[in-house]
Amino acid sequence: MLELGTRRDGGLANDFTLVRRRRMMGLTRGITVSTLGAEAGPIARSGIVRGDIRRGFGTANGVARGVPLDIRVRLTSANSGRPLVGQAVYLWHCDPDGNYSLHSPGLENENYLRGVQVADSAGWVRFTSVFPGSHEGAWPRLHVEVYPSVALGEASPLHAAEILLPSDACAKASGTASFEGHPGAAVEMACVTGDVRRGLVATRTVTI
Template sequence: MPHHHHDEDHEHEHDRGLSYDLPVLARRRMIRLLAGASLVPLVGCSGSGEDTASASSSTSSGAASASSGGSSSSRAECATIPDETAGPYPGDGSNGVNVLKESGVVRSDITAGFGDSAGGTAEGVPLTITLTVVDAASGCGTPKKGAAVYLWHCDRDGNYSLYSEGVTEENYLRGVQETDDKGQVTFKSIFPACYSGRWPHIHFEVYGSLDDATAATSITNTSQLALPKDVCDTVYATDGYSQSVTNLGRLSLETDNIFSDGHDQQLARVTGSVDKGYTATLTVPV
């Protein structure tokens, strides 16, 4: 699947604007138009939309779990995760620094820095992120064992380690995991901020193997996970997230320049509470 590196539309120093992302959006709209022409609904790997995300602050539905069937019908109904920009702060060597080749990047707990940048720890409401990577060609019924996922996101202040002013020497909130027998990877992190111009999200890249990931080569898929509004509202009401309240109030999933053309496959299911922490889950067909 083609891979694109574009900048996100927000007001950080690397902003290139919405026009830079239009080729990605135009391509995805064309794919959806062609899919619609065949009159085959995309189910099995897609879930409820923003209406479900507003249902409760403790449980929100996003992309549905993988289909258990392997029939030709289910294969036709399973769509690959939409390809998205890696943004200006990937840390994968495509825009400056390459964290993937550093010893210690393969880890589950990404709240603290590692290696020479082990001094800082990201503060915020706890968030566990579990991605299930499945084979789209098999109708989402076959886990992708032995693949790898590189995941990263901003901190509570909306800053990205390695890039943003004040945290260029940090490498927290970045990590790589190899998928297990169920095709799953799990990261322990914190709930990211909503910074100006972008809906709250988490970046990830999928690689064919752990060796590919740590060599920063042969990315198979690049996408983003969206967080549901009701949970964001609850988290952002806590200490440390005040600016996110203002930023989120200016946005919606329908106006975000990444998720506006469809977010069913990218809206995570989030459960939990501020006191006990949250868990976000998403099925990732590749």
């Protein structure tokens, strides 16, 4: 099973509150904070719905640099095993130095390495990112929340999880002979393939 319950922050609800409070969305065409989240259009124009999460969105212009990481998450039904289509995934993680945009000191006005994608006809979402580091000694991981659709509104996540990355991939990305972080209680991790030069690929199925 995926490890739960040790998320670095409160997820999309908490993060979006910070983004709005800090006036980082740069909304145009009459879109206001009050309409954001009411339908798919305003959400998309906020900038948070994107596949490449290395750069900030809205008024944030920071860029996260590091070993390229292609993240592929597949959503499937726990009852039927079939792919879940049209559900929205909010994914975020720390940078290679172990710091989180929006939350870590000095990065309060940055919002990179976080974004939303919608599951395709096969249940897949894909993000272009960089390999995360270790935050406060924790094993490098990806945080995900799954919502019914991109029209998030006031919806609560259907599922929240953390996807850990295997030690050999962490060692490659960090350039060390071994990785000595603490994986926690998870017994399953993402499958990571590829190499540092051409980029790594992390794949994981999330069952809901």
